[in-house]
Amino acid sequence: MNKYHKKSKKTDQIIESALLKLMDSSDLNKITMNELADMANINRVTIYRHFNDKWAIIEQIEARLFTALKKPHQKMLDQLALKSDNGIEYLTNFLQVFKDNLVTIRILISSHGDLSFSTKLMDHLLEMEGLSHSLMHLQANNDLQELFSYYSISALIGIIRFWTIHPNYSAKEMATFFFKMRNGELTKLS
DSSP states (O other): OOHHHHHHHHHHHHHHHHHHHHHTTSOGGGOOHHHHHHHHTSOHHHHHHHOSSHHHHHHHHHHHHHHHHHHHHHHHHHHHHTTOSOHHHHHHHHHHHHHHTHHHHHHHHSTTSOTTHHHHHHHHHHHHHHHHHHHHTOOSOHHHHHHHHHHHHHHHHHHHHHHHHOTTSOHHHHHHHHHHHHTTOOOOOO
16 A cells, blocks of 8 residues: 555545544534534545545445445355354354444434434345345245345344444344344343
8 A cells, every 4th residue: 555545544534533523413414514624633625635525424434334244244154155053153253343333333323423324224234134045045935035134134233223322242242142032042131
């Protein structure tokens, strides 16, 4: 990576962090580029060299999160194909991406954040879930498989929302809870 690219990436990170800080207390729709420049301690022109607008910044933050999910998701798919019994381990690795980004996710899903983020997250996770259907050998028609996906992903998003409020839980604890709920193994909450 050349020196210019490193500096450009660092500037992107500064701008993104500044926007997230502002979003933690202000509605995204009301944040101005001047406020963003002040928070980032850089010139407004510099922001526009990197991003067209604040929505482009949000898109980059969200895209990075979705990209980070690809590798651990592919490992889950590979394990499903092998019929591995390490499902919790691979779901833990997948959920670790969320754990590592809980603050960002909390801000994005808040009333100050990107109001479409929850829908984007749902759509992205549904697409990923759909890739596993042939490997799971679900004995159901397409509508029931789709319903199963919506049920599972809605539950997962609920777990992630809970997790943003209670960040003390580990990825393994969340994966274990998800598996037990999904498989009907949770008989009592303690």
